[in-house]
Amino acid sequence: MNEIAPIRTETPAGGQAEGAAEQKRPHNIEAEQQLLGAILTNNDVYDRIASVLKPKHFYDPVHRRIYEVAETRIQRNALASPVTLKPLLEDDEGLNELGGPAYLVRLAANAISTYAARDFAQMIHDLAVRRDLIDLGGELSSRAAAAEEADTPDDLIVSTEQKLYQIAETGQSEQGFQSFLTAVTDAVQIANAAYQRDGGLAGISTGLIDMDRKLGGLHKSDLLILAGRPSMGKTSLATNIAFNIAKAFRKGKLPDGSAGAVEGGVVGFYSLEMSAEQLAARVLSEAAEVPSEQIRKGDMTETEFRRFVEAAKDLEACPLFIDDTPALPISQLAARARRLKREKGLDVLIVDYLQLVRPASAKDSRVNEVSEITQGLKAIAKELDIPVIALSQLSRQVENRDDKRPQLSDLRESGSIEQDADVVMFVYREEYYVEREKPGEDQLDKMAEWQERMARLHGKAEVVIGKQRHGPIGTVELSFEGQFTRFGNLAQDRHGSIDQF
DSSP, X not given: OOOOXXXXXXXXXXXXXXXXXHHHSOOOHHHHHHHHXXXXXXXXXXXXXXXXXXXXXXXXXXXXXXXXXXXXHHHTTOOOSHHHHHHHHTTOHHHHHTTTTHHHHHHHHXXXXXXXXXXXXXXXXXXXXXXXXXXXXXXXXXXXXXXXXXXXXXXXXXXXXHHHHHHXXXXXXXXXXXXXXXXXXXXXXXXXXXXXXXXXXXXXXXXXXXXXXXHTSBOTTOEEEEEEOTTSOHHHXXXXXXXXXXXXXXXXXXXTSOEEEEESOOEEEEESSSOHHHHHXXXXXXXXXXXXXXXXXXXXXXXXXXXXXXXXXXXXXXOEEEEOOSSOBHHHHHHXXXXXXHHTOOSXXXXXXXXXXXXXXXXXXXXXXXXXXXXXXXXXXXXXXXXXXEEEEBOGGGGGSSSOOOOGXXXXXXXXXXXXXXXXXXXXXXXXXXXXXXXXXXOHHHHHHHHHHHHXXXXXXXXXXXXXXXXXXXXXXXXXEGGGTEEEEOOXXXXXXXXXX
8 A cells, every 4th residue: 555645844934943843733643634535535524524524624725725626526426536626637737746646645545434534624623723723822912922012912802702612603604595495394393492491482481471472582593672761671571581591590401412502591681781789689678578678778577687688598509690880881791691601601682782782893973883782782692592681761752651661763773773673672661651650649530540550550561563574563561560679471361352372
């Protein structure tokens, strides 16, 4: 059996020192030769390693070109062999240095058994990742040492984290185009998961039954906007959803064989308005059923305080992570979300609230800034494959209407928000407005009418679904306990006039 000619190592123009450093870069020429030989003798090998190995992963440039040409032919359902590749590569200078097309024949003649191809592909990929890490470290070192005004330390950290995440994601199957058969199979698997799960949900349960029925749970890669006027309770609702999901978290084996959340999930909460302590107090108020106002003042009975402490102990292991850094740029928000997913896992991300996120760079108008932020949040949802819930303010024009139920046009900078969101929801509590219409004590008839309305509206809230890309719009009725800042399921007659699900 003829031995394969050794690969020459080109010395960079910088001299012997740089050439020696280049030779120390992790690589395995023999593994590349053996794998290429296996592909040239059996093109079916390519299908088993294509999701792991790309041309860029080959260390030797000649091997990279051979793989590219073979890949192109195989993807066209054409044969890739030493004979068919010969006319396509016979003018390649690098290949001619190794003996020309005869080198292809030697690769095929010394091919490994095809069963080991996946292992060799993984080895070549891993060595390429190591080289990328070396390059990234060198780039970071150079940029940090240069101390240019444009490169602040925060910018360097964010860009490096983003590149690290991209390196970590290499080797996974790329989406690209897929056959209808593949799409149908995925749809059936999602439907089966919904059928097997309590409540028939395809997404993550919010813990609010009627909302889940309207939305089908929180779906991966969706951007959901939760909007409302001040004091409507949008932060309380987001906190309740976060708590419900984190409390239900149960780790197990997913259908694809990997480990992950089979119930509930790990929640990341960006609290740009409230401190982490204030947010935690709200969660504890709901869990311990102690009014948040009493917690804030420390005005609790011994029984309430004991219940408060016990609730805190129960929630110690709850996978709810809070970041209360104010005025975060969208780029840093994305980088921190990537880091959380890498270190702890991440199934749902909540941002409170959208208008407090900063754009990566100043824009000529606020509309363009909000557009960049919403597009960034949607990109995070797709990149991390998680639902992202972003809270949003509403404009004051709601207050000028007799019917104060919010509409899509009430969203501040509504064009970009409405366009980028998959779901837009509004929190509305009519009780809040009616309470402020209290008549004078001398107006007995109006007072009786007002009291009747207040009794009918007390403890009730609505979530108006103004847009849903994959489902119906409508209204979800919830209960609201203001003293605990808690939204809950509203007991109601399913045969009554309320929406039928």
